[in-house]
Amino acid sequence: MPVFRSLPMLTRRAFSGALLGAMATPFAGRAFAQTPSDIRSRVADMSQLHAILVQRGDEVIVAEAPRGPGLDRVANIKSCSKSIIGLLTGNAIAKGAIPSIKATIGEIAPSLIPTDATPGVEDLTIEDLVTLRAGLESTSGRNYGAWVTSENWVSFALRRPMVATPGGRMIYSTGTTHILGAVLTVATGKSLLEQARAVLGQPLGIEIPAWTQDPQGYYFGGNQMALTPRGMLRIAALMRDQGRFDGDQIIPTNWIDQSTQARTRSPYSGLDYGYGWFLSRSGFIIARGYGGQIIAAHPEKDLAVAITSDPTSPARSGGYFGDLMDLLEGAVLSLA
Secondary structure, three states: OOOOOOOOOOOHHHHHHHHHHHHHHHHHHHHHOOOHHHHHHHHHOOOOEEEEEEEEOOEEEEEEOOOOOOOOOOEEEEOHHHHHHHHHHHHHHHOOOOOOOOOEHHHHOHHHOOOOOOOOHHHOEHHHHHOOOOOEOOOOHHHHHHHHOOOOHHHHHHOOOEOOOOOOOOOOOHHHHHHHHHHHHHHHOOOHHHHHHHHHHHHHOOOOOOOOEOOOOOEOOOOOEEEOHHHHHHHHHHHHOOOEEOOEEOOOHHHHHHHOOOOEEOOOOOOEEOOOOEEOOOOOEEEEEOOOEEEEEEOOOOEEEEEEEOOOOOOOOOOHHHHHHHHHHHHHHHHO
């Protein structure tokens, strides 16, 4: 005769907990298993977001522009320009216009250095500049207005006091990238516009209109470039695919590898930073611009992403940019 053992009686609290746990399971599953429709619904409520494109493999699976100028008109990519300058730097080194990442301003472009420059700037390397580790006081933030209204932007930036050891900590400064852009212009004999169109525009089939120039005619190295969201997506795919696009090697693979190694870390977002590109813990390679402009690639997950946003509203790491990172690291990543 079988023996039946009495089971312990569930208390009201235990029963409620078990019930809630069972109910929560399908919701948790849906939170992690996102679809393109989920992305569309989410970005519709993000009032600063203008457009988003997500490409998985060769297929664009999200293409939404709930507000703003749309997917095919150019948008100001703001400081995503710094990442573009990073790619142009790699091309200049590959072509021999710059001998190496360790070459100095004094060796390549001594004509840019004013007579009253901060001592030591002649020894700043290309690597110091492209990683924002020049050590010079920032021209961004409270110093930005004085800098862009000065008579000579390069000289102004090279006269900033040295507040850190070159090659040390990251000091976010558009002036540093502008110096790099001017050095590239001197080294190659071509303007940044010419370089951008030859290196990226023509091979990728994207429009790169002329943008702001300083009083000496140097194109703004690190701000105010404009691309369409679809053009941004092609650059994201280029980064994802190790510098290749449509079967052609556009940027050397070894430069992409070097660019995506952590060299320093942002004191604001906490993201690592390579040669002009931010790096997330999950594996995203990111160009970030004021207001929430993003070019992002995730090679392991075969994803490329472009996001444009209101260029007049701030996007702080603890605010809208944080929301965008949550979107990338969560819903977008789950599409892979």
